[in-house]
Amino acid sequence: MNRFLQMLMLLWWSMYGTEAPAIIFGQDVEHSSTNASASVVALQMPEIQPDGSTHYYKGSAFLIAPNLLLTAGHNLAYIPDPTQVEVIFSSTPCWGPNTCHEKRVKVAKAVVHPQFHQVEGGTEFDLAIVKLEANAPDDYRTIPLIDEKETLEANLLHVFGFGLDHDVANVPLSAFRLRTIALSALEPNYILGSKQKFWLDQSNGGICGGDSGGPSILVNGSSSVAIGLAIHVTYSDGVSHCLTKSAFTDLKFFKNWIDSVLNAILR
Numbered sequence: 001m002n003r004f005l006q007m008l009m010l011l012w013w014s015m016y017g018t019e020a021p022a023i024i025f026g027q028d029v030e031h032s033s034t035n036a037s038a039s040v041v042a043l044q045m046p047e048i049q050p051d052g053s054t055h056y057y058k059g060s061a062f063l064i065a066p067n068l069l070l071t072a073g074h075n076l077a078y079i080p081d082p083t084q085v086e087v088i089f090s091s092t093p094c095w096g097p098n099t100c101h102e103k104r105v106k107v108a109k110a111v112v113h114p115q116f117h118q119v120e121g122g123t124e125f126d127l128a129i130v131k132l133e134a135n136a137p138d139d140y141r142t143i144p145l146i147d148e149k150e151t152l153e154a155n156l157l158h159v160f161g162f163g164l165d166h167d168v169a170n171v172p173l174s175a176f177r178l179r180t181i182a183l184s185a186l187e188p189n190y191i192l193g194s195k196q197k198f199w200l201d202q203s204n205g206g207i208c209g210g211d212s213g214g215p216s217i218l219v220n221g222s223s224s225v226a227i228g229l230a231i232h233v234t235y236s237d238g239v240s241h242c243l244t245k246s247a248f249t250d251l252k253f254f255k256n257w258i259d260s261v262l263n264a265i266l267r
Helices: 003-013 255-265
Strands: 040-048 054-065 068-071 086-088 104-112 117-119 122-124 128-132 156-161 179-185 197-201 215-220 223-236 239-250
Touching: 054 156, 054 223, 068 223, 068 255, 104 255, 122 223, 128 255, 156 223, 197 223
Parallel strands: none
Antiparallel strands: 040 054, 040 086, 054 068, 068 128, 086 104, 104 128, 117 122, 156 179, 156 215, 179 197, 197 239, 215 223, 223 239
């Protein structure tokens, strides 16, 4: 595994800090087909180890169509064969081999943004579109993306993910479960679509390892719209700092690219 990939894995799957579960200081979410959490799914990325065993990296994603997902580009950019990635439909995934007999679907195709790359302390253009081999179960729902014609401000957002704030080796896999928290924009009245990513304040809690690819959702009355997806926290000296601020890909900024890829995939 190259050094860059190792650093990304450290950023998202090896943690720094307390034993509090992530989303740090968030709330557990029980599956319900009537709310936005029913669009959020878990990703399991296998990697064969030198001894022949399989290690499973973990991430988050969300449904934008019955067989289409959005997730972070770095979840898939370094996987040799994305078709081996499994999407798990459960708020409490049974990670590893499917001993729980839960609904799982393999990835049929993954398209990572062609400009995805690392920068000091994070990533840029960190976005991927995933097509599944089969549709999601009927009790899951899609969530609409922000319309490019809408002018919205990212003030208070609800974020979802399957992460954890601890060294993965020291906790049971059952600790990785769907959680949510409301976060405020670090830049007041940030206008969506003006930059390729935006920042949220998580000095009191937020995303951490395994939450990458999870959505940030703007709730307006009875309607919800996805406006971003989790990509990274602050990072220095080989350590991820999950109680400072977090970066999210701005989906409105990428709406034309998303539409063009979806048109090609759906032909």
